[in-house]
Amino acid sequence: MKRMMSLYICSFGLLASATTGSAEMTESSAERFADAHFYDIVMDHIQGDDPTNYHMTDSENITFGPLLGTYIPSSSCYKTGETCSFIPTKEFVATVFQDDEPVNVIGTYEQSAKTYAFSTFGSDKETPKTLMDVQGHLVKYTERSAWFDYDGDMLTALTSNSKQMISGDAISTEAFQALLIEEHESVEGNAEEGMMDGADGYSDEAESNKPTSNTIRLIGFAVLAMLPFGYWFLKRRKAT
DSSP: OHHHHHHHHHHTSOSTTOOOOOTTOEESSHHHHIIIIIHHHHHHHHHHSOGGGGTOOSOOOEEEOOOEEEEEEOGGGGSTTSOOOEEEEEEEEEEEEETTEEEEEEEEEEEETTEEEEEEEOOOSSHHHHGGGOOSEEEEEGGGTEEEEEOSSEEEEOSHHHHHHHTSSEEEHHHHHHHHHHHHHHHHHHHHHHHOOTTTTOOHHHHHTSHHHHHHHHHHHHHHHHHHHHHHHHHHHHHO
């Protein structure tokens, strides 16, 4: 569950050097939002910021590629014996063209039921062009910032980072699932080892966080806090 929460959260921080927009700009669909706001958002960055930060110039000749729905691996992809599937993030992204050159990526997501807002603007130099080659589902593996074109059986790597992750140009769904399982078992194993220290199996920090240790510590503080009152009470009894 923590893994899936992390994936959903990370999916809205979709691309490197992304910029968050105002939640006040909303429309009833991704297409409506793109038509109404994408151009203005890009122009705001060109006119109000250094456009070179976004691999752009000050040209106002801005157009956009088609909106692509994004997908991420479901929890089944991390479990042996289950069929790996990919679920929609309800975020849609499009390539930004400046003077007919792919220069950046912009997105919108479903903020609530039938309410779409600005999600992200910003990417590396490689991604905008590769998004134009997508034929199936656009899959994002958030933890590696890896993009894939999924046809229902094979995942084709769209960027050099994706190719590095799978050590090739394409990978089957089953092999991709095995890769995710192996990677997460390795991560979880390293996390558990990081908590171990010595023969007793716990580091000093982990031991101090155990419920029993905390309870004993609180009792000790309470006893210390009561000592002055006890001393004052005994002095009054002697005085009487």
